[in-house]
Amino acid sequence: MRPYAVYPQRQSPFTLSRDEAVGAITMSYQWVDCERAFIAARYDRISGLIGFIDCLLFVPRHFRRQAVQRLALQPGDRALEIGCGTGRNFPYLRAAVGPGGRIYGVDLSAGMLARASALCVRRHWSNVELVRDDAADYAAPEPLDGVLFGLSYNTMPHHLTVLRHAMKQLRPGGRIVIMDGKVPPGGGGKLALPFALWLMKHTMLGNPLIKPWKDLAAVADGFEMKEFLFGSWYICWGTKPAAAPLGELPCPAERLIAAE
Numbered sequence: 001m002r003p004y005a006v007y008p009q010r011q012s013p014f015t016l017s018r019d020e021a022v023g024a025i026t027m028s029y030q031w032v033d034c035e036r037a038f039i040a041a042r043y044d045r046i047s048g049l050i051g052f053i054d055c056l057l058f059v060p061r062h063f064r065r066q067a068v069q070r071l072a073l074q075p076g077d078r079a080l081e082i083g084c085g086t087g088r089n090f091p092y093l094r095a096a097v098g099p100g101g102r103i104y105g106v107d108l109s110a111g112m113l114a115r116a117s118a119l120c121v122r123r124h125w126s127n128v129e130l131v132r133d134d135a136a137d138y139a140a141p142e143p144l145d146g147v148l149f150g151l152s153y154n155t156m157p158h159h160l161t162v163l164r165h166a167m168k169q170l171r172p173g174g175r176i177v178i179m180d181g182k183v184p185p186g187g188g189g190k191l192a193l194p195f196a197l198w199l200m201k202h203t204m205l206g207n208p209l210i211k212p213w214k215d216l217a218a219v220a221d222g223f224e225m226k227e228f229l230f231g232s233w234y235i236c237w238g239t240k241p242a243a244a245p246l247g248e249l250p251c252p253a254e255r256l257i258a259a260e
Contacts, residue, residue: 044111060228067179068092070237071146083152087116149178154206172242184231
């Protein structure tokens with residue numbers, strides 16, 4: 001298990017500076033990554049509020065269904081959801097792979113997984129396997145046909161490591177899908193950024209300063225992206241290159257993200 005760097009929790013998510021030469025005020029934003037135990041504890045506390053948070057953040061209707069559709073899964077396929085949470089994407093994954101397929105869900109939060117497990121029991125899904133683990137350490141027991149980052153990519157300080165690890169577990173031609181929120185483009189996005197930083201700090205701990213679609217485009221073939229709600233939400237997807245051996249996948253340069 002990888003420990004994350006620990007930063008004081010009182011640190012502001014943004015800093016204000018003044019350009020004395022011209023008398024102008026400039027705003028710079030930083031995001032300080034939280035350590036793993038803090039992230040898990042936060043999600044344990046909000047595990048019963050995920051439906052409410054979806055409404056609060058205006059998650060688009062059918063957003064989860066469309067993300068799973070982009071995996072292009074077939075009956076009998078094997079799929080992994082990274083950051084599966086309470087299992088809100090499982091109905092669509094289960095419908096895609098059928099009773100003969102297999103779904104693996106990994107999450108750091110015991111509270112989230114407890115609710116996901118209860119859902120599987122209620123639905124009598126015997127082909128869903130849940131694991132509490134760091135996604136960078138978890139390895140599915142068989143090659144995968146699809147990997148879904150379900151509103152989780154921005155919450156992982158080591159997201160590039162997790163993406164590369166997920167690509168290694170995919171069969172050639174298998175798909176990766178990232179579904180998440182982002183700051184919309186243009187002036188509206190600039191105005192919304194301070195509120196987005198505050199909201200994420202107090203709820204999902206998702207870093208709004210990174211651009212996951214660029215990370216995926218760097219390692220996947222056939223990259224595509226679809227935006228929703230004026231660019232506030234997106235689904236992006238791509239396939240594992242058929243000709244690339246597992247050990248030779250291009251690796252995007254890790255970059256230090258200042259964030260909280």
